[in-house]
Amino acid sequence: MDSSFVTIHHGSGKKQAELLGFIAEQLGPAMMSTENDGGFVDEAIDTITTDSFTISPIFFPGGDIGKLSVAGSINDVVMMGAEPVYLTLSLIIEEGFEIQDLVKILTSARAELETSNTRVICGDTKVVNRGAIDRIVINTTCLGKTAEARYAVGRIETGDRIVITGPAGMHGASVMATRNNFEIDFVSDCRALTPLLNAVSGFKVHAMRDPTRGGIAQILNELSESSRKEMVIEENLLPRHAGVEAVAEILGVDPLYLACEGTAVLFCAEADVDALLINLESQGYSPSVIGRVGAETEGPLLVIRTRLGAERVLPMLTEELTPRIC
């Protein structure tokens, strides 16, 4: 690039070609070469997800919008039981955006793509006038192929154990802390969950979900609604992170409602859960059984059993607690 900033002239013509070439160079082998506006698929794919990332700030402890936009869409595909194969990458950039920030974003996007053995099949750039967008927005669409079983909410059974692969709310807490200039000693869990496909393979895992917007409490409510089964979690089984809890307390938010971006909730048949936990641990996860799937219910019902034995309902979110978290 012959300038330090993206200018409005990078929106079309020769300078757009220069920007596209620069992006391809940064992505290296993680970018498939394309001579058209799009790409041709050379592997059979069957699973598609799409997500736009509007996070602010774009750099946060443990990641940035580049890593997040790769991991985020990959995780949606992985949660559907598919191996990520291709990603589309569309950048909308405000004029004046610094090239060195673009380099950082693309470098971490590339690392995340390489970890998951996923390639960018096609991309797009738009440059908009100052003020038409806050810095940068990224859309990714991930295309995957089913690895083994099709994990689905319809397969969740009463008695299934609810397993979480790590502490809740680390992404949400780290972004909110950065936005509010709190000092923290932890980072976002932001990362692709692709290795989880192998880690759960062969076990009776019925469904998987990554608790992003709204956190574990929201996602369990949604799964309760769609599976029509009560979800029961135990307060003393929840993995806790002191830093996340401190941030959550200052913000007046329950950490169970804070977003994860590299942590999954799994629904596993009771008979398999002990072996699953051992396998997940051996693969580097920090899993915990946090509860179980209860009886049939009409509406969504998530109950937390407190340390004192009392039961409390964790409701579906009605208010947006943390805008632009992803």
Next chain:
Amino acid sequence: MDSSFVTIHHGSGKKQAELLGFIAEQLGPAMMSTENDGGFVDEAIDTITTDSFTISPIFFPGGDIGKLSVAGSINDVVMMGAEPVYLTLSLIIEEGFEIQDLVKILTSARAELETSNTRVICGDTKVVNRGAIDRIVINTTCLGKTAEARYAVGRIETGDRIVITGPAGMHGASVMATRNNFEIDFVSDCRALTPLLNAVSGFKVHAMRDPTRGGIAQILNELSESSRKEMVIEENLLPRHAGVEAVAEILGVDPLYLACEGTAVLFCAEADVDALLINLESQGYSPSVIGRVGAETEGPLLVIRTRLGAERVLPMLTEELTPRIC
């Protein structure tokens, strides 16, 4: 929807579910039902394109950002010789956006999807604070299956005739006119080019491109560069539109550099071109042969032969003439 505006609370939780349900309702059968964050493909697809739409104003004569974002990605797939099958739809909405505008956008998106027999396989919504984005941005990814031949720039041959399916620059001129409050008596050519696949089937068409950003002059330069062949067009063969020319003159822009959004440039073997023109006409297009592919060239070279017989080079764009045109 129980409010007239999109609020920040439509960003997650119950209210996001309400917004998603509303979108699904507006799209009707053009939206596949999905219980996950993504969708499962039930037809073999092999062609992918992605595009983000940041057009301003979002309503323009002949269309809006909804129609454009469906037609735009579909056209990229069609130009690669594939039939559009699925579309992903990701909306980023500024809080305060009017629901009635969302209805209009989704209604025209639906009409365009239905015309092309294409379904939304998965979607995403993000709501951002006021000022973080200018009203609405839409990303679409289109997934298609190859219909017949793989049209590609590498197949362009010296002697091929260059055919355009209608007058140039109608989209760019109509959007720029709206932005500048000019009164005009024509509309954008914005529409899906899906029927073109049948119209060119069986003819020796080597490549197709839709001249969007940068218009015909830019696209022919790009194709000259990648095919390493000179492109020669004849001024007196170019289909002209008085309204477009008037807008272009006021703006000080050559209409050949103004975007089309429903018009294609085709490269056809000379032997087939007369029959192709007749077929295109019978399918409702207004095609013209505007020139031919010349000899090998090192750099990009687009030459226009004027009415007086002089030759003039139409260069690649270096400056962005019309930001946020798509």
